Amino acid sequence: MNKIEVIVTKCTGCGLCIKSCPYGAIKLVDSPHQLESGRTVKQLAVIDLDKCTYCGACVEACKRYNAILIEKKEEQVTATLDVYKNVWIYAEQHRGTISPVVFELIAKGKELAEKLNVKVCSILLGHNIKELAKELIYYGSDIVYIVDDPVLKEFLDEPYSAVLSWLIQKEKPEIVLMGATNIGRSFASRVAAKIRTGLTADCTGLDVDPTTRNLLQTRPAFGGNIMATILTPKHRPQMATVRHKVFKPLQKDTSRNGEIIEVQYDFSKVKIRTKFLEFIKDTTAKVNLAEADIIVSGGRGLGGPDGFKLLEELADLLGGAVGASRAAVDAGWIPYSHQVGQTGRTVAPKLYIACGISGQIQHLVGMSSSQIIVAINKDPSAPMMKIATYSIEGDLYEIVPELIKAVKEYKGIKD
Ligand SMILES: Cc1cc2nc3c(=O)[nH]c(=O)nc-3n(C[C@H](O)[C@H](O)[C@H](O)COP(=O)(O)OP(=O)(O)OC[C@H]3O[C@@H](n4cnc5c(N)ncnc54)[C@H](O)[C@@H]3O)c2cc1C
Numbered sequence: 001m002n003k004i005e006v007i008v009t010k011c012t013g014c015g016l017c018i019k020s021c022p023y024g025a026i027k028l029v030d031s032p033h034q035l036e037s038g039r040t041v042k043q044l045a046v047i048d049l050d051k052c053t054y055c056g057a058c059v060e061a062c063k064r065y066n067a068i069l070i071e072k073k074e075e076q077v078t079a080t081l082d083v084y085k086n087v088w089i090y091a092e093q094h095r096g097t098i099s100p101v102v103f104e105l106i107a108k109g110k111e112l113a114e115k116l117n118v119k120v121c122s123i124l125l126g127h128n129i130k131e132l133a134k135e136l137i138y139y140g141s142d143i144v145y146i147v148d149d150p151v152l153k154e155f156l157d158e159p160y161s162a163v164l165s166w167l168i169q170k171e172k173p174e175i176v177l178m179g180a181t182n183i184g185r186s187f188a189s190r191v192a193a194k195i196r197t198g199l200t201a202d203c204t205g206l207d208v209d210p211t212t213r214n215l216l217q218t219r220p221a222f223g224g225n226i227m228a229t230i231l232t233p234k235h236r237p238q239m240a241t242v243r244h245k246v247f248k249p250l251q252k253d254t255s256r257n258g259e260i261i262e263v264q265y266d267f268s269k270v271k272i273r274t275k276f277l278e279f280i281k282d283t284t285a286k287v288n289l290a291e292a293d294i295i296v297s298g299g300r301g302l303g304g305p306d307g308f309k310l311l312e313e314l315a316d317l318l319g320g321a322v323g324a325s326r327a328a329v330d331a332g333w334i335p336y337s338h339q340v341g342q343t344g345r346t347v348a349p350k351l352y353i354a355c356g357i358s359g360q361i362q363h364l365v366g367m368s369s370s371q372i373i374v375a376i377n378k379d380p381s382a383p384m385m386k387i388a389t390y391s392i393e394g395d396l397y398e399i400v401p402e403l404i405k406a407v408k409e410y411k412g413i414k415d
């Protein structure tokens with residue numbers, strides 16, 4: 001059994017531990033008592049054991065007084081790990097269209113499953129989505145689990161996480177992968193917390209150790225300066241989210257066969273506190289950034305929102321999308337959906353034109369695998385100029401109009 005206690009003769013009643021507790025399990029009560037030093041203090045910290053998860057955060061906060069003692073029992077989970085089998089891919093779909101990252105994950109999942117000698121399964125949740133199952137098989141899934149229910153028509157965290165957590169506990173996969181999409185990020189963390197397992201977000205590499213069956217989850221850490229490989233050795237399933245375009249999908253093979261398993265779930269007991277009101281499409285993006293072959297991206301060097309009009313003109317002529325650095329997004333010049341980088345989108349177009357972007361590591365991690373990078377910058381020593389295939393030194397307000405003119409001439413477009 002886990003144990004936690006406040007040592008009365010050490011607790012000064014300072015209250016530092018209260019803020020540190022993520023579960024609101026600590027309060028101060030009036031209880032005059034004497035410390036080891038002989039000093040008398042008026043208040044004492046009291047821990048509500050019904051709320052405490054034994055996370056240890058308060059022990060850290062009380063380092064100065066050492067007044068909280070915690071004893072955690074070693075987790076005895078290894079014996080049950082063997083019952084977990086198969087690699088699962090969450091087949092995220094929006095209004096009947098499967099997210100492209102799903103096909104990439106199936107390809108990687110298949111590779112991992114072969115090393116572990118198990119099957120790769122896709123999990124399809126939604127309403128009127130049964131016909132999508134075949135597509136998942138054509139791209140490599142051995143089994144597709146479907147939960148088709150009107151409650152799942154639109155993505156809502158509560159019913160989706162309830163059904164997936166239940167299915168995981170029932171079927172016991174050893175690995176669960178999801179796309180690091182807006183939905184995947186919030187969905188995966190909810191499910192991992194519900195089933196009390198580990199989750200590694202935003203992985204850029206995955207492998208398995210066939211002996212321990214541990215998933216080797218690699219992702220950038222410390223602002224992209226190092227790559228860390230994370231393991232979840234004591235819990236199953238091992239959960240990870242992966243960004244779009246990190247892995248390549250398999251060729252579609254319509255001769256592939258697989259098993260489709262329809263599952264029913266009783267949603268009547270699920271508390272759903274959110275309601276889907278309306279779907280509002282982002283009309284500012286003419287071309288999907290993540291899918292674009294050409295991206296014209298702007299940063300703080302644009303000096304204001306009007307600069308994006310110029311970039312839009314170039315992007316339109318090239319049939320590309322407009323991207324942005326976080327500095328430009330934070331300044332309110334362009335919506336967040338255009339942000340490229342660590343906290344934005346990961347892109348890998350054939351051509352990335354960076355205009356007035358210095359190339360800080362948080363931006364580079366989101367675009368450095370672009371095939372050709374063109375940097376336009378006043379400063380020749382900017383990191384983006386160093387990594388670019390072609391660096392154009394100068395004022396973007398002189399260079400971009402010249403590029404627009406040249407493309408128009410090439411295409412025979414007259415002003
Ligand atoms: C946790 C964390 C996450 C982050 N995530 C992201 C992310 O996802 N994406 C992201 O982009 N950033 C991210 N950042 C911010 C990142 O560190 C940089 O601050 C940001 O990328 C800088 O944007 P910038 O290159 O547009 O601006 P700056 O670094 O200010 O660069 C502007 C550039 O424009 C050039 N310039 C100025 N005027 C002109 C002109 N007229 N013509 C040509 N060139 C000109 C300058 O020489 C300079 O190189 C993150 C930071 C943190 C701490």
Ligand code: SF4
Pocket residue numbers: 006010011012013014015016017018044045061062065066067068
């Ligand atoms: S337990 Fe530690 S941090 Fe909390 S009130 Fe007592 S001395 Fe302060």
Ligand code: SF4
Pocket residue numbers: 004020021022023024025026047051052053054055056057058059
């Ligand atoms: S161990 Fe964690 S949950 Fe328990 S009282 Fe301390 S901070 Fe709160």
